[in-house]
Amino acid sequence: MRVKATFDSAVPIYMQIMEKIKRQIISGARQPGSKVESVRELAQQMEVNPNTMQRAFAELERSGLLHTERTAGRFITEDTARINQVREETAKNVISDFVDSMLHLGFLKEEITRLVNQYTGEE
Amino acid sequence: MRVKATFDSAVPIYMQIMEKIKRQIISGARQPGSKVESVRELAQQMEVNPNTMQRAFAELERSGLLHTERTAGRFITEDTARINQVREETAKNVISDFVDSMLHLGFLKEEITRLVNQYTGEE
Amino acid sequence: MRVKATFDSAVPIYMQIMEKIKRQIISGARQPGSKVESVRELAQQMEVNPNTMQRAFAELERSGLLHTERTAGRFITEDTARINQVREETAKNVISDFVDSMLHLGFLKEEITRLVNQYTGEE
Amino acid sequence: MRVKATFDSAVPIYMQIMEKIKRQIISGARQPGSKVESVRELAQQMEVNPNTMQRAFAELERSGLLHTERTAGRFITEDTARINQVREETAKNVISDFVDSMLHLGFLKEEITRLVNQYTGEE
DNA sequence: GTGGTCTAGACCACT
DNA sequence: GTGGTCTAGACCACC
Numbered sequence: 001m002r003v004k005a006t007f008d009s010a011v012p013i014y015m016q017i018m019e020k021i022k023r024q025i026i027s028g029a030r031q032p033g034s035k036v037e038s039v040r041e042l043a044q045q046m047e048v049n050p051n052t053m054q055r056a057f058a059e060l061e062r063s064g065l066l067h068t069e070r071t072a073g074r075f076i077t078e079d080t081a082r083i084n085q086v087r088e089e090t091a092k093n094v095i096s097d098f099v100d101s102m103l104h105l106g107f108l109k110e111e112i113t114r115l116v117n118q119y120t121g122e123e
Numbered sequence: 124m125r126v127k128a129t130f131d132s133a134v135p136i137y138m139q140i141m142e143k144i145k146r147q148i149i150s151g152a153r154q155p156g157s158k159v160e161s162v163r164e165l166a167q168q169m170e171v172n173p174n175t176m177q178r179a180f181a182e183l184e185r186s187g188l189l190h191t192e193r194t195a196g197r198f199i200t201e202d203t204a205r206i207n208q209v210r211e212e213t214a215k216n217v218i219s220d221f222v223d224s225m226l227h228l229g230f231l232k233e234e235i236t237r238l239v240n241q242y243t244g245e246e
Numbered sequence: 247m248r249v250k251a252t253f254d255s256a257v258p259i260y261m262q263i264m265e266k267i268k269r270q271i272i273s274g275a276r277q278p279g280s281k282v283e284s285v286r287e288l289a290q291q292m293e294v295n296p297n298t299m300q301r302a303f304a305e306l307e308r309s310g311l312l313h314t315e316r317t318a319g320r321f322i323t324e325d326t327a328r329i330n331q332v333r334e335e336t337a338k339n340v341i342s343d344f345v346d347s348m349l350h351l352g353f354l355k356e357e358i359t360r361l362v363n364q365y366t367g368e369e
Numbered sequence: 370m371r372v373k374a375t376f377d378s379a380v381p382i383y384m385q386i387m388e389k390i391k392r393q394i395i396s397g398a399r400q401p402g403s404k405v406e407s408v409r410e411l412a413q414q415m416e417v418n419p420n421t422m423q424r425a426f427a428e429l430e431r432s433g434l435l436h437t438e439r440t441a442g443r444f445i446t447e448d449t450a451r452i453n454q455v456r457e458e459t460a461k462n463v464i465s466d467f468v469d470s471m472l473h474l475g476f477l478k479e480e481i482t483r484l485v486n487q488y489t490g491e492e
Numbered sequence: 493g494t495g496g497t498c499t500a501g502a503c504c505a506c507t
Numbered sequence: 508g509t510g511g512t513c514t515a516g517a518c519c520a521c522c
Contacts, residue, residue, distance in 0.1 A: 010504090012512060027229040038494065049514045054496080062431070071494050071521045091228060095242050098221040105214060106150040109243040116239050119218045120232040273475040337474060341488050344467040351460060352396040355489040362485050365464050366478040379519090381497060407509065418499045423511080440506045440509050 017056040036074040140179040263302040386425040
């Protein structure tokens with residue numbers, strides 16, 4: 001798993017996993033109320049230590065997207081309001097990163113909106 | 124330089140460097156016609172093997188953003204039309220990635236343009 | 247029954263049991279004059295060694311809350327005055343612990359009484 | 370560290386530690402802005418694995434009572450408003466536990482306040 | 493089988 | 508030296 005990497009941003013694995021699952025929830029790929037794979041199972045699938053997976057889950061729980069039923073397993077929250085809230089926060093971050101990126105390339109705000117309009121329109 | 128990798132997609136270092144310099148050219152941080160540091164110098168600055176740096180330069184030359192003048196060194200192209208072309212290709216990629224990302228989060232194209240307009244407007 | 251202990255203070259099991267039964271008597275959950283389960287029976291219920299249970303009973307007898315009638319078994323005392331006395335001692339300990347706890351948190355006596363009044367009043 | 374314990378409430382070690390440090394902060398035994406011992410040092414003092422201590426600290430950080438300065442160490446927050454907020458939450462819990470305890474002993478709310486007044490007054 | 497906790501030991505980056 | 512992260516492996520309670 002050790003490779004020459006993005007070099008500045010060494011995002012912890014548990015955060016990457018957390019982000020990934022978060023997006024699956026946001027996008028609806030994981031439905032509210034649905035069961036999540038067990039720690040051990042997902043850990044194996046993703047080739048990661050169960051503790052690492054455990055931590056990712058713990059963080060997701062803390063953010064209110066998951067909840068644990070002690071012996072039954074973990075489930076996506078049914079609190080769609082919370083999901084939506086996270087969805088909007090995430091979108092805002094994505095947009096913010098995008099706009100910053102474009103500004104660094106030397107584009108003006110007007111150009112950015114114009115190009116986005118054009119791109120989403122034509123395709 | 125060894126770090127935990129992005130854990131799924133590991134972009135080669137020479138591409139990361141290439142991308143970085145490309146953006147400096149596009150944004151004007153590196154001016155058309157200006158001299159570029161030597162392979163060795165930049166390699167040392169970025170803590171990278173000179174061969175890696177060499178390859179990044181080679182690719183940038185192939186894309187027409189750099190050219191070598193035997194004995195004198197490497198220079199940013201003065202072909203601003205070419206720079207602009209690359210700038211627009213790059214922008215298109217950035218936008219494409221962004222839009223895909225938003226679509227995967229479950230946003231509609233209309234929402235995307237609306238949110239971008241909103242973001243660039245208010246801030 | 248083996249669990250990670252309170253990590254500093256480990257109260258002996260027989261005392262925990264004693265305390266528990268004492269409270270049942272004080273609160274009236276066990277009525278004066280009523281029969282108590284046998285050592286063996288209770289020991290099994292609580293998953294504890296009969297010797298431990300025996301010791302708990304012995305202590306309760308010493309404090310006058312239980313008495314043994316040869317062949318017939320053990321009974322809760324009918325001496326309600328004694329029960330009341332223990333009840334008040336216990337209360338005093340509970341209160342003492344509570345007040346100490348609050349003092350250690352940096353609250354003044356005046357604050358403590360005020361907060362208790364407030365809490366018992368509003369809820 | 371394994372001992373016969375409180376048997377129902379097996380509070381995780383990291384929570385016990387967290388609680389302990391929280392109280393030290395609340396009571397002023399640890400001053401706002403003051404440095405906290407290193408993970409390794411405290412772990413050794415408390416005879417606990419560094420990872421366990423790490424977790425306790427992480428939780429305290431999440432609750433806003435601690436913050437990390439990457440290589441310099443950990444410090445108590447200087448946000449006294451936050452500390453006060455936690456102090457009041459904690460007090461409320463302590464009071465709530467106490468009152469419940471007394472109610473289970475069969476005391477009435479009026480008695481409880483009377484006894485507390487008496488206790489704090491006379492001593 | 494599930495999640496939760498703990499330990500021991502390792503490596504990293506930063507100073 | 509500091510904190511942060513990860514792994515491997517263990518044990519527990521609950522079902």
